Amino acid sequence: MSSNVSRRNFLKSSVATGLVLASPLAMPGLSRASSRPQITHGLQSGDVDANSGMIWARSDRPAQMLVEVDTTGTFETPRRLAPINALPDSDFAVKRLLENLPSDQDVFYRVAFADLNDVNAVSEPMTGRFRTAPASRRNIRFAWSGDTAGQGWGIDTDRGGMKTYATMAKHQPDFFIHSGDTIYADGPMKETVDLKDGTVWKNIVTEEKSKVAETLDEYRGQWKYNLMDENLKAFNAEVPTFFQWDDHEVVNNWSSSKDLLSDDRYSEKNIHLLAARAGRAFHELAPIRYTPAEPGRVYRKIAYGPLLDVFFLDLRSYRGPNGASMEDTMTPASRILGAEQLSWLKRELLNSNATWKVIACDMPIGLIVWDNWKDQAGAEAVANGDHGAPKGRELEFADLLRFIKTADINNIVWLTADVHYTAAHYYNPDKAQFQDFKPFWEFVSGPIHAGTFGPNDLDMTFGPELKYIKAPTAEQGANLPPSMGLQFFGLVDIDGQSEQLTVRLMDRDDVELHTVTLDPVRKA
Template sequence: MRQTLKFTRRHFLASAGAAGVVAGSGLAMPSISRAQSRPSFTHGVQSGDVDTSSGMAWVRADRPSHVDFEWATTESFKNARKLHPLTAMPESDFAVKRLLEGLPSDQDIFWRAVATDLTDVNGVSEPITGRFRTAPASRRSVKFTWSGDTVGQGWGIDESRGGMKAYGTMAKHQPDFFLHSGDTIYADGPLKESVDLKDGTVWKNIVTPEKSKVAETLDEYRGQWKYNLLDKNVRDLYASVPVFYQWDDHEVLNNWSSSKDLSADDRYTVKDIELLAARAARAYHEMTSIRYAPQEPGRVYRKIAYGPLVDVFFLDMRSYRGPNNDGMASALSPAAQMMGPEQIAWLKRELVNSNATWKVIAADMPLGLIVWDDFANAKGVEAVANGDNGPAKGRELEFADLLRFIKSAGVKNTVWLTADVHYTAAHHYSPDRAQFQDFEPFWEFVSGPIHAGTFGPNGLDMTFGPEVRFIKAPTEEQGQNLPPSAGLQFFGIVEVDGATEQMTVRLMDADDNELWSTTLDPQQSI
């Protein structure tokens, strides 16, 4: 089980981002320093992609600076290890992130950063502090949360309503990490200062220049990320819980693929979808704690090994897809693909090589729920399912092949986690109900939004035989695009017991009510 810390979470969060103990740390401030000339850190801290021996650390300075990092296994930073400084420059919007390596497993790691003005060696910032726990090398219990969809459909930070409250609710559970399943920002979702609600009250957004229009420039995409970090709930969670990021469409714009046509969208002066996607991807990697993949800088799909009980496989169902179309292709081709042959080959290889009890497949879109590109006219396949309830076609072909491989290779204990559809549900897939039947039964759990409009429910396609075991979504009477104040904001908790290796999945709401849960027994590999 997770060890109890000797200090309280409140104590740590009060010190995170404030002045820390600097004596003897190697990061002490000079005796002469003009306060007004000191650099500062503007958007808190982020940690991410933590495994048994390493993790990412992220900060953003307010000017060109040398940024020194150090880490220790105690809050006092006794015997801290200082690392070579990085340089925060305008080219990266003064954001820097560093991989902390050589860490002990299953250990609380405290890290901090100090910025020194490049033009004034006496201009030294106050230290800023983050914390995370490395993954265990032994079979201790693991707990993490997941959700998706942040600041969508016009619902931003209303401080009078507590801001992004669901982030604060997740933090109370002290998870080992938070898996953000995509739509981490809404670059195509401008905010208004106020929105009149059906109950007669007014939703009041904080609005920044970047959030007052759709993002087109690199700085506007960066501004979407900086907006989310204005929220205290988000900053507090990120100060002590590492975030494992993936992306979907709204990091660029709604339902983007190579077929996206912006010619009639007057909001955009930039009509080139590939240019917008490139700017969005750069901002995404600059402003988050995701690792860089040396073989493909900018790659999102990856595996994080979180000890002997859990491997997390992050899919990228957006970057390599063909155009959104009717989804009825009878043979797999570049036009019908969603993940692409290289990513599929990587996933098969990594699943076979995984020794973890549970293989968590983090998908940014659901398998069996029908999601239309043109929602009003039910046209164009945006996700996997094509809505015909028949044999696998179009994008379903990739997943039929993957599910067949998982069965034939004897890969056990796969669980799919996703978001995207803005409600929460539990789906059980079985060949007994399916048109395509060459696979083993599995579960898919849906959660979100974490802070966005609530929609749904979506229809199910029976190609892979999904069955709804639980659902919480707006009723017909409630309507669609419900504000966060309506109470239908969701996240999930996954707990794997170190002794029994059982996985318990709980679907939660922002008020910390448990809506539904199930406990899964692990199957033994042959």
């Protein structure tokens, strides 16, 4: 680290000494602790590049967010930013982009809130940190996974809460990719769940988490529930998270055609309205950057120095209806990326000068995910299960893969989650029905803290070869609790000298399950 204060020692010392943030509006020495605002759910950072990063916090009342930024944890010469307001229309959540930062530098930020109704009332400050992306070659490490607080498995403090976050934090990644299903808005929780071993799982349950989310406040409550976990809050203070979303941020398997008429849990049946409320909560509660031309946009590129560009896809917002998706030609109904996102991805991949192009995809390419699991029918993801020439949603991916080959774009790695187990897939054109593409790797990891399922069957349209898998056995069954240990994440290391990329599949107990090291292809 470039700072003389380690990240953990800094965080501990900041809490212990009770650092006071200066405010042009307030005199903190006169404020009473009982009347001060509170920072309710810790701090978050995200979407960090070489010169900027987004930070986030939430107050318990109308307040001004006061921010200091420094490159050392002692805050001896901080840069004090102009206050910004936390108001009821955003549920008192506020985020701001820290700009004009030095590259490859540990950045420490300190946040407090000043009560808008009492300028003398200032909260206790909180501190966080992140490291900006490098401008030159250096070692890079990041983690990825998906699926938090799903299938009724919430925060059980007697079992250590969401322990996978603590395990990931030990590796001190530069950032974490959350590959979707960041919340389970359609997954109400019970206070207790009886386990097969005779013990009892005990959830913390909030009012919002006791039913499916329908109102904006209920969707917000799903996010705030996760942020009650001490492991996650500690992780967020040290590691930036780059978020994408999938279906459970709204409702299971949602598309524009989702029909809730027969689902008695929902009094609001309009999927468009539910998705709008969920999208607003997502952007309010996650430290994702806004895209001015499309404020709700999730797909984006984050440049992380000369060795790495990360491309975040959104397979949810622009898809046609879930179902058979077996058209032979491209139609609006067969889309899953959408024409504009597909054009953007091609353009950005073509223009990328980074050694490695990591595509963070919220759903796997070759794994069969059914819309109707009972009848094994309808495509929910990309693969349609017929093992033949591309049809339906496979057409966009065939088009993309052909483009990558024709443009001679190398060093692309796909990362995903969604299916609640971990696996490594090598897509081999020699084994595929559609063969006009360069071979590539896809790595699957998750859940972080949810029920464990799988394994899923592979569709052979693009020739995936299963190189590794860790999933429940038939004897173990489905929806295994986190206490069973089958919670997974992945680690990616890029060596600054050799430029090799190494992927490690890990479990919650920090056991290394499988490793693949890839050499970069260099153009002549």
